[in-house]
Amino acid sequence: MRSGNEPDSPAQPDITSLIPLVRRVVGARVHEATVAEDLVQETLTRVLATAPRVEPGLLESYAIVTARNVVSSLWREQDRHRRNQHRVVDLRPPDPPDTDLLASEEQGAVTRALAQLSERERHLLLAHEVNGRDTRSLAGEQGSTAGAVAAQLNRIRARLRVEYLLALDNAEPPTDRCRPVLLALSGGDRRRQREVDAGRHLLECELCARLSSPLLERGRQGRDDEVCIPIHSDGDIVAARQAARELAARLGFSRTDLTLIATAVSEVARNIVRFAEAGEVVVELLERPRPGVRVVARDTGPGIADVEQAMRDGYSTYHGLGLGLPGARRLMDEFAVASELGRGTTVTMTKWRRR
Amino acid sequence: MSYDQDLMETASGTRTSSGGRSAGSGTGPGSDEDELLPQLVAHLREHRTKLRQEWAERIQSSGLLHAMTPQEMTAETTSVYDNYVEVLETGSVEALQRYARDLSERIIPRGVETHEVVGIVLLLRDVLARSLFEKYQRDFGMLNRVLDAYEPAANRIANTVAVSFVDERERVIRQQQDSIRELSTPVLPVRERLLILPIIGVLDSERARQLTEQLLTGIRTHRAKVVVIDITGVPDVDEAVADHLVRTVDASRLMGASVIITGLSPEIAQTLVTIGVDLSKMDTIGDLQGGLEEAERLLGFSVTRGDGVSGP
């Protein structure tokens, strides 16, 4: 505040006296020490640049506001980053073609997609969407209930979206797993997605990874309770555990539990780097049956020959196969490994929040 | 593996009465429900006194809520009934959850058991269903539709009430457990750099976890160098307990503090060693007094030597 009395040096007000203040403002919001320090520096730089134009007595409050802005723009950026980070495989959006061509292609795709539906499905969909008949009258016709018809319509729409995307892409699914996976994604049915192991398939199948993007966009709107971190090198291990800690912190886990989660993520992510070429760690917040966090680490590596043995390592020796799996299991509440030789490994682990 | 389209239809297309709307499949409210529920609600309002009476009798004859006086019972059943109908009418999840939470909060302090709460809500569901049967028994088609609208809504209420009741009960229990735990595991600073942790009661893994966390934080706060853990008050020191202790000792050591365990009788120590517990990592001393003396000796020893050598 002494800066107000130094008329000779308007360009160099006493910025240093602001440092503790700025540090406190940033520190209250950002716990990562290095990040916080960067933000403090950034804030000071900004304040320094604008200081000559700020009324001397207001410099302090100006610094506070600037610090807050800097922090929130960091959050926004992280958030954006998180949203866009969710696919391992590069998504190549088609070049935007001529509008007319696009329209005719789209129309063609819709027609071809419709042709893939059964006669009954097409009839039901058109009756509802085009002729505007309500579910109840359709139910009467089918000898079914309105709810069942609505569910049926939903499935048909989901299927139509998949067929449309396939037609637009001019692609025939390379494996017989593709359609079920795409359908589960399109319907937004997470239980079904787990049943068909959609995440793993997306790692393995380039076509589905590409097509899944528009399908996931639909369900993803407003959902920020999931992060996916692609794992390629050991730097990604750190990123994965930090992301997991950050996400889990939102649920109010204790500091100890956050550390346990981060450590477990570190262990399973390291496995991917060591034993597989590519993989991902997906961290997801759960609401049911209780608040918790689920971590899925999957890779397309060689797989584990003897999962039981990998899990059976001695308590304190730790060496064994050195997979870190028994360690990670001890840190989490639930733990499961599925592995297939030649295809890869999926580790699923969950920690429930204590209250 | 092959995923046959028809198979999927049956797998995901099976309609469960309670999942119709809450499964998150995006199924909009059927127009049937929209139309029938108001009718239904009107019917339940009209016959409120009779139906509520019938319900109260069913509750009594089933021996539920015996902890309540007749007056309390009347008051409760009336309020539960009205809320129930309201939730049916609005179909709002928030209202339902609020209702369920409110019910649990009021009912738990009176010692009502889970099966009783679920029981009375299911009884109400059945009483109302029966009255619907009566009203529409002439028109079978209509009855079916009314029940289609009623059942999912009623099951959703029962489900939410049960879940919320159990949640609330667990919360209350946990709260009590927490306060008991805090009382029973104090970390006591005896003198500079020395902590005592007397453990009294059963040491299960949850408590061991909490205790270790508390101790580790305490070590940092008090800059403790020696910790005496007294387990005289722990019954049944077995392999699991010893295991927890070993880990607590290890973790404390990582923070630079030595741990002395007191109150482990020679017989139990012998047994633990026989079943293969590694006690070599633990510094054990018979009684608390001896443990404290040893702790002082450790501190004194290290302080004099440290001071002697590190002077500038």
Next chain:
Amino acid sequence: MTPGPKLVSILRQGPYLIASVHTALDDTQMTRFQEDLIEQIGRHRSRGVIIDVAALDVLDSFATRTLRTIGEIARLRGARTIIVGIQPEVAFAIVSLGMSTGSLETALDLEEGLTYLDGPTWREPDRARAAR
């Protein structure tokens, strides 16, 4: 290559080296840190090394093993290694993970670590008592 000053700093203080880890290290950086530290121990003929890990919010199996390895190699070169500043949560996670920490010497913080290096080993009194 040596780790940049931002990640880790290694300072010489009399016969001791004080290494502070400022931020989370990935495995490559951790290994580099190990090599660098060992090299400096040899160069300065240090008698003791303090590694301050207070800034780390996770010490997973790899990091813990690396610290253990540093301690063992340093011992072969005639230096004692003290790890200081392990956070309570981190200590809890390490033992929950099941890591054996037996050969790690630890102290609460830097100050304690220095006192510790200047004094006798902390475990000596235990042995003295056992022999009594």
